[in-house]
Amino acid sequence: MILGITITDWVGYLASLALIISFMMKNVSTLRIINSIGALLFVIYGFMLDISWPIVITNTFILLANIYYLVFKRVTA
Numbered sequence: 001m002i003l004g005i006t007i008t009d010w011v012g013y014l015a016s017l018a019l020i021i022s023f024m025m026k027n028v029s030t031l032r033i034i035n036s037i038g039a040l041l042f043v044i045y046g047f048m049l050d051i052s053w054p055i056v057i058t059n060t061f062i063l064l065a066n067i068y069y070l071v072f073k074r075v076t077a
Contacts, residue, residue, distance in 0.1 A: 008048040015041035032066040039063040 002010060018038030025031035039059040046055030 011045045015045055032070050036063055036066040
């Protein structure tokens with residue numbers, strides 16, 4: 001525990017923060033990169049919650065969609 005907050009909760013808060021920051025980005029590629037970090041953290045968070053499948057499945061899909069657009073579609077601006 002750090003500051004009375006569990007490590008699991010810290011991961012969840014960090015994931016939320018990354019998603020919030022990602023939606024402030026003007027550049028779509030930057031948005032997708034930061035959003036992917038948040039989605040990955042949410043996948044980890046889902047597993048830390050004794051496998052919360054709705055969190056894991058949804059954020060895995062978001063992560064894969066972001067990777068697809070970043071790698072195969074080369075989104076700019």
